[in-house]
Amino acid sequence: MGTRKKVHAFVRVKPTDDFAHEMIKYGDDNKSIDIHIKKDLQKGVVNNKQTDWSFKLDGVLHNASQDLVYETVAKDVVAQALDGYNGTIMCYGQTGAGKTYTMTGTTENYKHRGILPRALQQVFRMIEERPTHAITVRVSYLEIYNESLFDLLSTLPCVGPSVTPMTIVENPQGVFIKGLSVHLTSQEEDAFSLLFEGETNRIIASHTMNKNSSRSHCIFTIYVEAHSRTLSDEKYITSKINLVDLAGSERLKKSGSEGRVLKEATYINKSLSFLEQAIIALGDQKRDHIPFRQCKLTHALKDSLGGNCNMVLLTNIYGEASQLEETLSSLRFASRMKLVTTEPAINEKYDAERMVKNLEKELALLKQELAIHDSLANRTLVNYDPMDEIQIAEINSQVRRYLEGTLDEIDIINLRQIQEVFNQFRVVLSQQEQEVELTLRRKYTLIDKNDFAAISAVQKAGLMDVDGHLVGEPDGQGFGLGVTPFSAKPGKKAKSKKMFKEQLSTSARKEGASSPVGGKDLDFSTSKTQLTPSSKEGDVKDMLMRDRETSSIEPLPLDSPKEELRPPRPSTPPPKPVAFEDFKNERGSEINRIFKENKSILNERRKRASETTQRINAIKREMDVTKEALNFQKSLREKQGEYENKGLMIIDEEEFLLILKLKDLKKQYRTEYQDLRDLKAEIQYCQHLVDQCRHRLLMEFDIWYNESFFIPEDIQVSLKPGGSIRPGMVPISRIMSLGEDDQDKFSQLQQTELPEGPDSFSFYNAKVKTEQKHNYLKTMMGFQQAHRK
Numbered sequence: 001m002g003t004r005k006k007v008h009a010f011v012r013v014k015p016t017d018d019f020a021h022e023m024i025k026y027g028d029d030n031k032s033i034d035i036h037i038k039k040d041l042q043k044g045v046v047n048n049k050q051t052d053w054s055f056k057l058d059g060v061l062h063n064a065s066q067d068l069v070y071e072t073v074a075k076d077v078v079a080q081a082l083d084g085y086n087g088t089i090m091c092y093g094q095t096g097a098g099k100t101y102t103m104t105g106t107t108e109n110y111k112h113r114g115i116l117p118r119a120l121q122q123v124f125r126m127i128e129e130r131p132t133h134a135i136t137v138r139v140s141y142l143e144i145y146n147e148s149l150f151d152l153l154s155t156l157p158c159v160g161p162s163v164t165p166m167t168i169v170e171n172p173q174g175v176f177i178k179g180l181s182v183h184l185t186s187q188e189e190d191a192f193s194l195l196f197e198g199e200t201n202r203i204i205a206s207h208t209m210n211k212n213s214s215r216s217h218c219i220f221t222i223y224v225e226a227h228s229r230t231l232s233d234e235k236y237i238t239s240k241i242n243l244v245d246l247a248g249s250e251r252l253k254k255s256g257s258e259g260r261v262l263k264e265a266t267y268i269n270k271s272l273s274f275l276e277q278a279i280i281a282l283g284d285q286k287r288d289h290i291p292f293r294q295c296k297l298t299h300a301l302k303d304s305l306g307g308n309c310n311m312v313l314l315t316n317i318y319g320e321a322s323q324l325e326e327t328l329s330s331l332r333f334a335s336r337m338k339l340v341t342t343e344p345a346i347n348e349k350y351d352a353e354r355m356v357k358n359l360e361k362e363l364a365l366l367k368q369e370l371a372i373h374d375s376l377a378n379r380t381l382v383n384y385d386p387m388d389e390i391q392i393a394e395i396n397s398q399v400r401r402y403l404e405g406t407l408d409e410i411d412i413i414n415l416r417q418i419q420e421v422f423n424q425f426r427v428v429l430s431q432q433e434q435e436v437e438l439t440l441r442r443k444y445t446l447i448d449k450n451d452f453a454a455i456s457a458v459q460k461a462g463l464m465d466v467d468g469h470l471v472g473e474p475d476g477q478g479f480g481l482g483v484t485p486f487s488a489k490p491g492k493k494a495k496s497k498k499m500f501k502e503q504l505s506t507s508a509r510k511e512g513a514s515s516p517v518g519g520k521d522l523d524f525s526t527s528k529t530q531l532t533p534s535s536k537e538g539d540v541k542d543m544l545m546r547d548r549e550t551s552s553i554e555p556l557p558l559d560s561p562k563e564e565l566r567p568p569r570p571s572t573p574p575p576k577p578v579a580f581e582d583f584k585n586e587r588g589s590e591i592n593r594i595f596k597e598n599k600s601i602l603n604e605r606r607k608r609a610s611e612t613t614q615r616i617n618a619i620k621r622e623m624d625v626t627k628e629a630l631n632f633q634k635s636l637r638e639k640q641g642e643y644e645n646k647g648l649m650i651i652d653e654e655e656f657l658l659i660l661k662l663k664d665l666k667k668q669y670r671t672e673y674q675d676l677r678d679l680k681a682e683i684q685y686c687q688h689l690v691d692q693c694r695h696r697l698l699m700e701f702d703i704w705y706n707e708s709f710f711i712p713e714d715i716q717v718s719l720k721p722g723g724s725i726r727p728g729m730v731p732i733s734r735i736m737s738l739g740e741d742d743q744d745k746f747s748q749l750q751q752t753e754l755p756e757g758p759d760s761f762s763f764y765n766a767k768v769k770t771e772q773k774h775n776y777l778k779t780m781m782g783f784q785q786a787h788r789k
């Protein structure tokens with residue numbers, strides 16, 4: 001494989017009693033043939049003065065039996081086809097020179113059978129010799145006449161281009177003829193029948209369609225596919241052997257021809273000259289484009305000419321003086337062919353089905369190995385199968401709890417689980433990013449500059465800054481619209497929205513709204529630039545936003561009551577600002593404390609930064625003054641012409657002190673500047689922390705508020721109080737597994753009250769679990785709906 005090889009070119013001389021001994025001479029090695037033309041003949045035959053030619057080929061076959069011809073020309077090509085190499089054997093020559101005799105032979109006499117039947121025999125014999133492989137053989141027989149394709153093995157009696165328009169198709173696997181029948185043959189006899197049928201069709205077609213069979217190219221193809229019987233072997237090989245009986249190569253005199261003959265002559269001359277062009281191009285290693293598509297013959301043989309194939313050309317010539325002109329032309333063709341190099345390569349493919357099966361086997365084996373390994377390592381049995389939704393949800397919950405800090409570590413079970421943990425980290429991260437983005441969008445939104453009504457409403461309410469940006473944050477999205485109470489009826493939302501709109505028109509009309517930042521909202525559901533006011537609940541966020549710059553949250557009592565002590569739920573929910581104060585005293589106390597702490601740090605840093613800036617400016621001013629004084633000194637010195645003593649600079653004491661001072665100032669400046677830079681980075685970081693805390697505080701409040709005043713009691717039972725619940729954050733384990741108390745109750749129940757006794761335990765257990773799962777999903781869906789923007 002990979003070695004370059006020349007096309008093998010042979011000459012077969014048709015036996016004749018009238019052999020031109022004086023003109024045709026064979027070399028002793030039977031590989032060369034010399035032609036000598038007598039003077040008197042030269043005039044009429046060739047125009048140049050040359051009278052002698054010598055052709056060196058791979059073999060000259062004269063008086064050779066069909067047997068010897070096969071041995072010399074075809075045997076190796078066929079043998080290699082079974083190893084995966086494509087092969088092409090072509091017979092070239094003038095009509096009557098013996099192409100068909102060589103290729104097909106006589107059908108009456110077994111001894112005179114040609115290359116075709118012998119190749120089939122060899123293929124089947126070799127298959128018998130290779131029991132290790134399952135080898136299939138298919139055949140097709142194509143005829144190309146006047147650039148039309150005919151299927152010589154078609155079951156239709158008369159086939160023409162109008163009946164089955166065949167086309168030559170190229171794909172990555174190679175070239176094939178669409179519409180050409182390919183016949184599976186399991187034994188020699190079947191193959192022979194097909195060959196004979198093809199020959200018969202060829203003759204019949206030549207009569208019925210009035211075509212001269214010597215004017216057509218015939219390609220008999222044997223397709224081989226060999227799969228190893230060893231199932232672990234995933235590779236298989238394919239190959240094809242093309243046996244080509246070309247149309248007569250004689251130059252037809254166009255002048256004397258007309259009609260059908262002229263057409264045939266044109267087509268044959270063209271296709272054979274295209275064949276030659278393609279072959280010459282193939283022989284030229286610098287040529288990268290080979291003109292295969294110029295005619296049907298070269299196109300159909302594209303992957304069988306040169307390239308990765310074994311290729312043999314057999315030139316049939318007459319041995320008679322009268323045919324010398326054509327003989328010369330044929331021999332020239334043969335010697336040009338001999339120059340072509342090919343690089344035979346095995347056509348190897350992968351059996352996808354086998355690969356899957358082998359991988360499955362391997363997988364099963366490895367699972368067994370793992371099981372053994374686990375039991376040897378005394379590990380509880382680990383399931384290595386892909387995870388289901390519930391297992392993934394459990395990991396998601398673990399990751400969230402881990403991030404919240406309520407779970408110390410995530411136990412490592414297997415690789416698949418580790419991968420899923422990382423995956424869920426990513427999921428949670430992207431959800432949190434979305435949440436932050438959403439919050440930001442709620443806080444700052446642009447108003448469409450063309451929406452004058454909205455702008456004037458906002459301006460009147462004092463909400464617009466000079467750039468036309470909305471100051472602060474719109475509200476109601478989080479409190480009014482975003483969290484629809486769990487028990488809300490469908491109509492409720494629409495109604496409340498309408499109410500907000502009415503409020504907008506009143507508040508917009510009112511001169512100088514009471515709060516500078518309150519009472520605004522953007523209705524995301526209708527248009528991103530439309531304004532709707534929120535309910536008074538918006539004041540909670542406004543308060544927080546005011547905190548952003550002024551840090552005015554009042555201190556909280558250290559022993560703020562815990563949520564367990566929460567008073568019973570009131571019949572009507574308190575307004576949000578009031579509830580928010582409550583929240584800060586109970587569940588939100590910790591986060592509120594952190595929020596305040598961070599903010600005071602932030603303010604302190606801001607103060608320091610501003611002090612540093614002032615100091616830097618003072619230093620800068622002093623530096624400028626010092627520089628000016630220095631310059632003054634310098635100009636004085638220059639005027640006095642004190643540059644003397646061979647280029648040495650003489651500086652007086654005053655100037656020297658100024659230089660020292662400037663140096664010192666520069667140092668101070670650099671240190672302060674560095675401090676300021678550090679402070680700025682710290683401020684940025686603190687600001688980020690403060691924002692995060694604020695966001696968290698609001699979100700926790702949101703959840704707390706809904707949980708306290710809107711979620712039905714029965715659902716609250718399953719959501720154990722104390723955990724922060726948000727969309728997708730209910731730890732599934734909390735719902736999927738019974739709480740400790742529940743577990744006790746259940747085991748008591750199991751002993752005492754199970755109607756069918758302890759045996760029914762698993763049945764009921766499953767039932768309870770299913771119901772729990774169902775409830776969980778219901779809850780989740782409720783939350784998601786409520787939190788969807």
Ligand code: ADP
Pocket residue numbers: 013014015093094095096097098099100101102214248316
């Ligand atoms: P082609 O196909 O090149 O037109 P054929 O194969 O039809 O030529 O040969 C023309 C005739 O010559 C046929 O009758 C064939 O049997 C005979 N013939 C050709 N070559 C040989 C050969 N080597 N030995 C015996 N007969 C031959």
Ligand code: MG
Pocket residue numbers: 096099100101213214
């Ligand atoms: Mg023929």
